[in-house]
Amino acid sequence: MRKPLLSHDELVTRGAEYFLRHLSLDCVIFGYHDRQLKVLLLKWKDSGRWSLPGGFIQKEESLEDAAQRVVAGRTGLAPKYLHQFHAFGDPNRGKRNHGFEYEKNNKVSWLEDRFVTIGYWSVVEFSKVIPTPDVLTSECRWWNLDQIPELILDHRTILDKALVSLRQYLNDFPLGQDLLPQQFTMPELQRLYETILGKSLDRRNFQKKLLGLNVLTRLAKRKTGGAHKAPYLYKFHSARYARAQKTGWKFGSI
């Protein structure tokens, strides 16, 4: 993981020399553990409030690269998939509304300007993440999706919209490669789907459907631990998974 470009004070006073003004991005980083969908949140040093991991766009950096940099910085991982889902630009977002006013030598910081933010979501493998705060924040940790604290600005709206986008994505594209360990059982995969979609699914139909999508490879049986009948292990067929990730399952209806 690279070191941050600027210290806290430098960012407050001279950030506008390095980044595009008025523009930020926020990343909803989803993880999955223990039948719970989780997101990484940051606690701000100055106001103590929680927010989505965010960042700014360097003057010669693409949006995608900037989002990549943010996710890498907070997780220690290079995200394998990033999805831009919406830009949020309400004029009163970001205007002295994050619970603190940044200034230095009586000069109000560029951070107090109006910001348009671009929302990305990403999915990462929970167990590999090392949650890491950035220069403006003191704490970075996972929160269960059903226990999110109050968030700054419109971050709650952004989070909600990210979830809608993720659910939509789950219907049209393969997911799981980055949320589950390499090997997993069908019930585990099903629980992931159920957790993301927020509804329960029929075991048999789920299996039929998922196998029909043709991206799973069945391995040998597993025995470890489980107090019941040992389920099969599966892994994703990476070439087919990659293809499906590009084209999706559906090609258009009506």
Place this chain on the structure above:
Amino acid sequence: MRKPLLSHDELVTRGAEYFLRHLSLDCVIFGYHDRQLKVLLLKWKDSGRWSLPGGFIQKEESLEDAAQRVVAGRTGLAPKYLHQFHAFGDPNRGKRNHGFEYEKNNKVSWLEDRFVTIGYWSVVEFSKVIPTPDVLTSECRWWNLDQIPELILDHRTILDKALVSLRQYLNDFPLGQDLLPQQFTMPELQRLYETILGKSLDRRNFQKKLLGLNVLTRLAKRKTGGAHKAPYLYKFHSARYARAQKTGWKFGSI
């Protein structure tokens, strides 16, 4: 239609006082006429090249309002539906790459900075549009989708992505209210769908499907003009149409 805020020269030299720097938006305005899907394009005064209608975001204006303003400015209509589909932020887009360099008194204009642009599409009723250029452009007119000229910057990419988004939208939401006259025949509606999706559909199945969606009301017969059997006229049931526009046809599969 409101008058533009600034003249050409004012925009070049002092635009950054009124608008957010580094940020623009581009609108893909779709119309439908004569079995053709069309988009409004603008011809730039200075380079003579064609582009999508675009604009900037006033310092106290929401993205949606700005997009609304752009569409209203080019068409004379208040768009009933606007869809934000993607933000484009390649670092070399917008850098002296629109075929002309804006400067004034040897000062390079803010227009030559790097821009991140937010893409919106909208659908409007062709016959009601009065194509109107803006202060930077000399001409505004409809182009058939299959005869688009070379466009500045990455506008071709933006247009392509807008079309993908529109097609996706057509599968999930009602459309037509803003592209067709108030009363229309089933064959007309079908041709619209076929044109947007770029494929032909079965007449009977199309009717079955569309009537099943429950947003159409059949009126009396029409006779005028048609050299053949007079088709029924339909109109949209506006309450149901509005509801479907919010929720879409599908609620999620898998």
Place this chain on the structure above:
DNA sequence: TATCGTTGTGTACTAATTACACAATGATAT
């Protein structure tokens, strides 16, 4: 009044989705 292209309509076939039940496994309790 015959012709022609277009519209209106219904039915059989196929694929996808949903609903549902019983046998096998593997640990734990007796």
Place this chain on the structure above:
DNA sequence: ATATCATTGTGTAATTAGTACACAACGATA
């Protein structure tokens, strides 16, 4: 050992959605 229990593996029938396809009615024109 054996019974119990929760969980996994598997298949089939019913329903719904989607696709393919053909003929009669209409309304203008020849």
